[in-house]
Amino acid sequence: MKQVRTGISKSTLVEMKNHINMDDDHLSAILGTSKTNIHKKKDDDRFSASISKKILALSALYEYGYHVFEDKENFERWMYTQNRALGYQIPIDLLNTSSGINEVKEIIGRIEYGIYS
Numbered sequence: 074m075k076q077v078r079t080g081i082s083k084s085t086l087v088e089m090k091n092h093i094n095m096d097d098d099h100l101s102a103i104l105g106t107s108k109t110n111i112h113k114k115k116d117d118d119r120f121s122a123s124i125s126k127k128i129l130a131l132s133a134l135y136e137y138g139y140h141v142f143e144d145k146e147n148f149e150r151w152m153y154t155q156n157r158a159l160g161y162q163i164p165i166d167l168l169n170t171s172s173g174i175n176e177v178k179e180i181i182g183r184i185e186y187g188i189y190s
Contacts, residue, residue: 080119081128083111089128093135094149103131103168130174137178141185156180158189 090100101108104120104127114120120128135148142148152165158180159167167173183189 076129077122077125080121081125082116083114083118083120084116086111086120086128087116089132093131099165099168103127103165105169130171131168134168134174134178134181138181141181158183 090097097108097111101111104111104124106124119125138148138152139145142151153163155161155163159176164177164180167177
């Protein structure tokens with residue numbers, strides 16, 4: 074939680090964004106801030122605690138997904154595909170709220186344990 078209190082740096086966010094292959098539009102929507110606000114920050118500038126918490130949750134979700142799917146590309150493709158268990162919604166479109174992140178995480182957990190999803 075220290076990272077949340079001190080804030081995640083822009084450079085850390087950019088590293089994560091590149092690692093998970095996420096475009097600026099989705100990232101800004103998920104974080105609840107504009108692309109301009111993200112881009113105007115210097116590399117060592119830090120985000121607020123609320124945005125930092127979202128960054129950490131997003132990073133944890135993707136790491137969990139990579140672990141379960143055992144293939145980065147397959148998981149990333151799954152994140153952009155309609156999912157029956159989510160009412161035919163696209164998982165990435167649910168990540169702008171903590172309940173949406175939890176819902177997607179639950180489906181990944183079901184996949185991990187072989188439960189039809």
